[in-house]
Amino acid sequence: MSKVASESISDATETPPLGDMSAEDFRRYGHELIDWISDYLAHPEQHAVLSSVKPDEFEAQIPSAPPATGESMEAIIADVDKLVTPALTHWNHPAFFAYFSISASAPGIFGELLASAFNVNQMLWRTAPAATELEAVTLSWLRQMMNLPEEFDGIIYDTASISTMHALAAAREKLNLRIREDGMTGRETPLPLLRVYASEQTHSSIEKAVVALGLGQRALRKTPVDENYRMNAAALAEAIAEDERAGALPFCVVATVGTTSTTSIDPVREIAEICKRHNLWLHVDAAYGGSAAVVPEMRFILDGCDAADSLVTNPHKWLFVPIDCSVLYCRQMEVLRQAFSLVPEYLRTAEGEEVRNGMDYGIQLGRRFRSLKLWMVMRYFGHEGLARRIREHCRLARLFASWIEESEDWQLLAPVPFSLVCFRFRPAQRQDETDHDYRTHLDQSNEAIMHRVNRTGEAYLSHTVLREGFAMRLAIGNIRTTETHVRRAWELLIEQAAHQSKGNL
Numbered sequence: 264m265s266k267v268a269s270e271s272i273s274d275a276t277e278t279p280p281l282g283d284m285s286a287e288d289f290r291r292y293g294h295e296l297i298d299w300i301s302d303y304l305a306h307p308e309q310h311a312v313l314s315s316v317k318p319d320e321f322e323a324q325i326p327s328a329p330p331a332t333g334e335s336m337e338a339i340i341a342d343v344d345k346l347v348t349p350a351l352t353h354w355n356h357p358a359f360f361a362y363f364s365i366s367a368s369a370p371g372i373f374g375e376l377l378a379s380a381f382n383v384n385q386m387l388w389r390t391a392p393a394a395t396e397l398e399a400v401t402l403s404w405l406r407q408m409m410n411l412p413e414e415f416d417g418i419i420y421d422t423a424s425i426s427t428m429h430a431l432a433a434a435r436e437k438l439n440l441r442i443r444e445d446g447m448t449g450r451e452t453p454l455p456l457l458r459v460y461a462s463e464q465t466h467s468s469i470e471k472a473v474v475a476l477g478l479g480q481r482a483l484r485k486t487p488v489d490e491n492y493r494m495n496a497a498a499l500a501e502a503i504a505e506d507e508r509a510g511a512l513p514f515c516v517v518a519t520v521g522t523t524s525t526t527s528i529d530p531v532r533e534i535a536e537i538c539k540r541h542n543l544w545l546h547v548d549a550a551y552g553g554s555a556a557v558v559p560e561m562r563f564i565l566d567g568c569d570a571a572d573s574l575v576t577n578p579h580k581w582l583f584v585p586i587d588c589s590v591l592y593c594r595q596m597e598v599l600r601q602a603f604s605l606v607p608e609y610l611r612t613a614e615g616e617e618v619r620n621g622m623d624y625g626i627q628l629g630r631r632f633r634s635l636k637l638w639m640v641m642r643y644f645g646h647e648g649l650a651r652r653i654r655e656h657c658r659l660a661r662l663f664a665s666w667i668e669e670s671e672d673w674q675l676l677a678p679v680p681f682s683l684v685c686f687r688f689r690p691a692q693r694q695d696e697t698d699h700d701y702r703t704h705l706d707q708s709n710e711a712i713m714h715r716v717n718r719t720g721e722a723y724l725s726h727t728v729l730r731e732g733f734a735m736r737l738a739i740g741n742i743r744t745t746e747t748h749v750r751r752a753w754e755l756l757i758e759q760a761a762h763q764s765k766g767n768l
């Protein structure tokens with residue numbers, strides 16, 4: 264025997280084997296991790312909702328170079344526990360009231376776990392048959408739950424920002440301006456200014472979409488809103504007419520059901536009529552608000568949306584599905600396909616046109632198996648279970664809003680159509696807001712109160728700026744949030760406001 268062979272044998276005794284973790288270890292650590300997750304979810308009070316970590320503090324605790332040899336799972340899990348967890352802001356905490364609160368429900372977590380175990384790439388039907396078809400099934404189920412028209416077909420992307428960008432790309436494709444082939448610059452006959460309309464309260468993702476599509480920020484015309492932050496439809500009609508007179512080419516309107524600042528609902532039915540008159544694509548951004556339509560008595564929030572060309576809703580926002588999962592419904596999937604399908608030889612399959620290949624309907628080739636977690640959440644809770652939970656969140660928000668309204672020292676700053684409350688502290692003894700200094704003072708005091716509450720680690724709120732000035736936002740949407748959590752947030756606000764106003768207001 265040669266020297267080489269004996270050396271490789273002795274090496275094998277010292278070097279860890281190739282391949283993955285053993286099945287035995289996977290089982291052991293898997294059980295351990297599930298135990299860890301169960302404790303994490305059952306005892307949220309152990310963690311400050313908003314992390315108090317300072318920038319770079321976390322990074323300083325982690326070796327700057329990668330380990331040369333493998334480490335034990337014990338050591339890795341211990342670091343997740345000791346280092347990572349305290350340096351996170353806990354979105355899955357029931358007292359997370361900032362932005363739009365979200366949830367990874369237990370069946371959703373299992374869905375994620377299985378999806379990564381399968382690790383299928385859903386680029387083609389044949390590379391993931393069940394995943395491709397389960398996506399169609401779950402989107403049909405969700406469509407039925409939301410009472411959307413049957414003609415709405417759909418696709419799952421990661422986020423609403425991406426869904427909206429694809430919707431706008433489809434709207435532009437429908438113009439038949441050969442933009443797909445010729446682009447927008449250096450053309451023989453220059454293109455007119457292509458216009459998209461949305462309200463002043465629209466989400467920044469609409470603006471990012473026009474940037475990404477090369478339409479430019481100038482393409483987005485923001486129209487005024489009414490006293491309740493809803494798009495003013497008459498102003499929209501005027502803006503379109505004015506642009507047409509000036510030689511621009513209006514092609515798309517984005518209406519919002521549940522705006523980010525206040526959850527206002529644009530008058531979609533009126534907007535749809537304007538779109539029909541001018542032959543414009545109507546895209547509805549219902550990223551947060553759409554989920555509420557699974558509650559039968561709240562279906563009115565999508566009034567008029569049956570006339571939309573596309574609609575985005577995020578099950579990862581208020582349908583208890585772990586981030587990320589965004590659904591784009593589209594009346595004409597073939598337009599989306601025209602905009603994006605590009606099939607190189609190595610991706611051609613025998614099934615051809617008979618099947619849906621996910622890669623044809625967007626920028627990305629590779630796609631995660633996101634429908635699995637959505638399917639598991641829908642099956643585990645059922646339509647009724649989902650509706651009851653969302654209904655309860657709305658009840659809690661109205662309850663909180665009623666405390667604000669009953670208190671002389673607090674002020675509600677916007678209607679509460681869903682589960683978000685916008686409010687501020689405004690002590691009764693002094694309400695002369697014509698005084699500019701007083702307004703500034705109110706803004707500063709409210710900001711200070713919010714930071715004080717957030718620093719307690721017991722609740723986390725965020726803010727916006729409304730007509731009156733600085734507004735705190737309390738958003739209810741986590742599946743584990745109960746009335747106790749909302750009451751505690753109210754107590755904290757009162758305590759911190761008392762603290763703040765001592766000799767101050």
Ligand SMILES: *Cc1c(COP(=O)(O)O)cnc(C)c1O
Nearest residue numbers: 422423424466468521523550551
């Ligand atoms: C959250 C939200 C978005 C952005 O969602 P992402 O999935 O994070 O891109 C867009 N529009 C509205 C109305 C939202 O509430």
